[in-house]
Amino acid sequence: MDVLMETLALISLFILRLGIPIAVTVAIAGGLRRLDVRWQAEADAQRTSRAVAAGLVSSAAVASPMTAEHSCWEHNTCPPKTRNACAACTCTDIPCWMARLRADGKLPARCYGCALFRTRPAVQPVTA
Secondary structure, eight states, X not given: OHXXXXXXXXXXXXXXXXXXXXXXXXXXXXXXXXXXXXXXXXXXXXHHHHHHHTTSSOGGGGOOTTTTTOOHHHHTTOOHHHHHHOHHHHOXXXXXXXXXXXXXXXXXXXXXXXHHHHTOOOOOOOOO
């Protein structure tokens, strides 16, 4: 009986010694992966915004395929009070996320998970 208890204690301590550090490492790696995706999306949006501002890319080239059928405020069901103060509602010639980036200098966190932002096409250079 003592051998069984000692074996169970040894196995549980072994799992405790290795299992917790592995679980913490996996959790940290997942968090860093999500943070990296967010930073890459933000860098892509800023790069696109700078390209449009510099005239290297037309605004129509980065227009989201969903903007014609769904507006940002319809997609997020924003109330009319919020719409009047939002840059995405006033600048309808560019994608909503780009209008927010230009107005605020950064994208709101909810833009990164939005279908309008995730389905944006690759930036095509302006052809003269």
